[in-house]
Amino acid sequence: MLKVLKIGPGQSAVVLTCDQCGKPIADPAAACYTWREHHTADLDDDAELHSLKALVSHPLYVDDGQVFTLHKGSCFTHFQAAHGESAYRWPVSPLVYLPGLLIHNLGMTFPEAEAHLRTLDERG
Numbered sequence: 358m359l360k361v362l363k364i365g366p367g368q369s370a371v372v373l374t375c376d377q378c379g380k381p382i383a384d385p386a387a388a389c390y391t392w393r394e395h396h397t398a399d400l401d402d403d404a405e406l407h408s409l410k411a412l413v414s415h416p417l418y419v420d421d422g423q424v425f426t427l428h429k430g431s432c433f434t435h436f437q438a439a440h441g442e443s444a445y446r447w448p449v450s451p452l453v454y455l456p457g458l459l460i461h462n463l464g465m466t467f468p469e470a471e472a473h474l475r476t477l478d479e480r481g
């Protein structure tokens with residue numbers, strides 16, 4: 358989850374936290390992001406969804422689109438267990454890919470993102 362946390366007197370930072378334990382994610386290599394998708398077999402039993410299936414493809418299977426950020430290992434396992442477990446598909450991707458994907462999907466380039474970050478640093 359994206360949060361603003363106090364990091365010192367009068368200071369705050371935008372950080373990603375684990376959706377299971379709530380702690381900040383300090384090591385992106387030890388974390389992942391995931392979301393829920395419906396099993397396609399379940400959709401085949403639902404007539405309304407089945408008719409929509411002909412109009413759209415992959416995005417139909419995404420549950421509500423919420424992305425969860427989690428520590429790998431027990432946080433991921435416990436989060437899945439508490440949120441539907443095998444009733445859903447849980448695509449998972451290493452968290453290290455998320456910043457680059459966001460920059461790309463915001464229509465920015467990496468140099469633009471770096472330039473904006475430097476501007477922010479200069480503002481203090």
Ligand SMILES: [Zn+2]
Nearest residue numbers: 375378428432
């Ligand atoms: Zn955690």
